[in-house]
Amino acid sequence: MGGSEIKPKRLQNRDMNPELTVDDNRFRRRFERFNEIGATERDGVDRPSLSDTNKEARDTLVEWFADAGLAVTVDEMGNVFGRTDGTVPNEPPVLFGSHVDSQYNGGRFDGVIGVLGALEIIETLNEENVQTQRPLEVVAWSNEEGVRFQPDMLGSGVYTGTFDRGYAYDRTDKDGHRFGDELDRIGYKGDAPAAGDPHCYFELHVEQGPYLDENECSVGVVEGVYGFSWLNARFEGTADHAGPSPMHLRHDAMVATANVVTGVRRLTAATGTDLVGTVGSIDVSPNSINVIPETVEFTIDLRSYDNAVVDEAVSQVRDEIRWAADRENVAWELEEIMRVDADPFDTDCIETVARAAETVGAPSMRMVSGAGHDANYLNDVCPTSMIFVPSVDGVSHTEDEYTAWKDVVVGTNVLLQAVCEKANEE
Ligand SMILES: [Zn+2]
Structure with a gap:
């Protein structure tokens, strides 16, 4: 009797699979460990763009991406990518992620859940031997917050052609440090061009407003941005x-x-x-x-x-x-x-997220975002939408920012379903 051969399971169609869920405990351990970096006394984090703590956060990400079997790339803007192969070669990837720079004394959830959630999805698919048709690419964008270097969303802005690289490098902080020099100093001025051609983009993020919390919904299906x-x-x-x-x-x-x-x-x-x-x-x-x-x-x-x-x-x-x-x-x-102008997201990506929320059984509502995100720039170059999870009392950009862990997990499971569907479409 021969041993049974272990075959990779493959998602063959666009059907979502509610059985597939992330590992709550692994994800939580990662989240807590990550937020020891730059932790403040009042339970927040201080990791402004291109600071020493931001470097440490990036180093940790790069290590974890590699451990999860992702091929890591750092582009010339310091955007960090981790990529898996799909079963069909040379297809544009499904891109998903967020940012890990913070406000000065900011919250633990803003941006972080979108990046660590993306990594957790990769770990889950690895564990379940699921390989999608399209490659998957997780991303942590540079300088989303815009507190140290203005304008905000510089990393995704250059990637999508909104800003040119020279303009971004010449931004200075209040002490006169150039963005380009600081990127070099922390070792994150990569060689890869800041550009790409993704199949679509998803971003999981905290709402930063009170509506999900008020309506006792775990998930916001984000239709666009003010x-x-x-x-x-x-x-x-x-x-x-x-x-x-x-x-x-x-x-x-x-x-x-x-x-x-x-x-x-x-x-x-x-x-x-x-x-x-x-x-x-x-x-x-x-x-x-x-x-x-x-x-x-x-x-x-x-x-x-x-x-x-x-x-x-x-x-x-x-x-x-x-x-x-x-x-x-x-x-x-x-x-x-x-x-x-107001920025409506892609209808198909919005409906994918809505179906994913239904598949996961998450109480959800449709909404628009009052705040801008990297997803706005991505929406210029590929179909895009976002998933929000509640900010308790609508608070963000402070150490008091809080999202119930169960909602982070539900939001990540919604992202997982959405990513798998899009990664298996033609
Ligand atoms: Zn954010």
Whole structure:
């Protein structure tokens, strides 16, 4: 009697397989171990882009990718890839992942679950002897957060041709360190060109808003990302002594600004749409307790999933600024410094995620993202969608960020099903 030959099992069709699930314990051990790197006293992590802790996180990833049998590549932007072969040679891969750079004193889940979840999927498929038709490629993008080097999402931005490499290398942090030099310093300026031709892209990420938590859903099927307008505004009045200047003779740039700040809040409440608006940065001069403010420069961030709503909001903010300037008799300027249209994801990828959630039995809801992600840039070059898991109380970008582990696992199982389906399609 001959020994039975162990054959690799293969997924032959697009049917999803609910029996296939990730290993909760292995995944959790990895997650805890990974977040010892740059751990803060208050249960967060401090691994800003190209810092020493970010290097350590990358080193750990590279080691784990290799241990899982992945062929590791670091491209010229420091994006880290790990790839498996498919059964059909030379097919474009299914790409999935996220980022492992963090905010200063940021959370443990943001980005990390998308990368370690991707690795856990590879381990699961290895263990079950599942080989997909297309290659699978997991990725950790460089500089997603944009806290140390602006703009954010530099790694995926160069990969997709949104930025050129020279522009990215020349970004500097507040101490004047160049992105390119820091990449070199930590040993992650790779040789591979930052470019690729994936079959599709999926990203698992924490929601960073309250909707899944409020609706007690484990999974968000993300249909797209809000568009936005960034405005720079400026009022110029007259500086004068805060004592002898009678109120009726003042031209106070701060009073005009205050009108606009509350105007933006009124506007968002009045439209009955999904519009959100924020005055997030104010620079007042001379900024002195006993001098009437002469100039104020401030920013306005307006977002909606409907581009027409953003258009209308910009024009209403312009009116608010003009009226405020008239009332206070100050000069005004308004400039739109950035406009990004709403970004609907690929219908087929969205439906794949929805089916995957159903297969896994995860309570899910459809939603759009208020925050930008690497997935936005990927959506320009290949079919893309995202999977969200709940952020408790909607909190992120702080050490208090928290997602229940069971939701991380459910979200990863949804990603697993979606990846397998796409990796077995023509
Ligand atoms: Zn993130």
